[in-house]
Amino acid sequence: MAAENRVSQVDTPERWSDVVTYQPRKDGQVQQVRDDGFTESVHVHRQAWAIIRRNAADAWQEVRAGRKSPLFYHMAANLLEPGMLAEYVGIWTWRVRRHLRPEVFQKLPPALLQKYAWALRLTVEELKSLPDSPPPVDPPSQGTGG
């Protein structure tokens, strides 16, 4: 459950094989057709995901080096920014920013950690820790955009 939205998991090999569009026919009728041209946008999606993955990997390094709290990594891994995370948790943005500092994060009350954990769909234990290895940076061989 908690793991399914991680950036490292976006390389699911599912494809948007049948996006549809419409075509007018000569007789004035309209037909629905498979939209093959759509795949053209796929590598831009890949690029977007590559940037997201790179961010998450950088965040992982920052946390590992002790410059940021684990929250920083989990935020990046969920494509969130302090502003949006603050909305989910129900606190002000500047507080989220402050909680990215390891020494502040250490002292957070359990209730607030619980809220963060809920917002990020993690257990409190997972929230306080970092995955053992950084998320993969290389774009997946098969994953496509959508």
Add this chain to the structure above:
Amino acid sequence: MQIPFTHLQGAHCETATIASLLRHQGLNVTEPQVFGIGSGLFFAYFPFIKVTDQKFPLVSFRGPPGSIIRKNAKRLGVRFHDVTYKDPQRAMDDLDRALDQGIPVAVQTGVFWLPYLPGAFRFHFNAHNVIVFGRDGDEYHMSDPVLAEPVRCLRKDLLRARFSRGEMAPKGRMYYPTLVPKDVDLRVPVMKGIKETAFNMLKIPFPLLGVKGMRRLALTVERWPNKLTPEMAAMNAGHLVLLLEEIGTGGAGFRFMYGAFLADAARILGIEGLADAARRMTEVGDRWRDFALLASRTCKGRDHAEDPYPRLAAILRECADREEAIFKDVRAQVR
């Protein structure tokens, strides 16, 4: 419990959702008709509105959110029950109650929280429309118009998706038609839809809307290499592609759908000239696709050497010229 419901895969979530809800209630409209009657086709370029924290300008290929459903309701004489909620519990209870009464319900969701969608698609995008048409315990049967088949989704995931936060937050929004006329003469709604779209594309006295907006964007694209670093320029190009090709809609997809609508309109209104406009509109769609392709190559860095930006601008201007000509003809015919 599952309501007998015909899943309809569509090109665009909002129009497909409206069309299949109306069809379920016995009003036989197609997705392109909903798109055309709702005057969905548009172009707007807002350099002063920045999206995402990378500060990309907003380019929109459609009318403002909610306008398609509003215009369809008005022009077809349909009434919608359309509500948002503060309390998630109430939002889910009301959904359950409607389902118990046998009503399929459209819900607005944030795609990031929908586990059944492919991972690569799950950005934080909050205006995705899905139809819920049944429930087994805490599992919901959903008809997602971007997918070929109906899917299932757990209550806790649906709840989260309905109450995702951020831009365009759905706030538990759900809607379904309450009053659907059985037989609608489509001629008047179609006519109104076409006239408004033609006006929007040609006549709005503001330089960033309609074909004028495309030309302004062309100018901007041309200047990217001078104003931005090569990386930023390339990323801007990529951003444009994402806007253009979001789930097969955007620039090209909407043009294809509008072409289909015009062909249909030619038949409904008995105006043969519209069929010609339909063909040309589809051709413009292909040009938009060329634009997206070149822009995505630019983003990937393949075309850096040949300086793609003037070529991108040229395609945009060509699209603007062609669409201007098409809508001028259309205006002359539906007068």
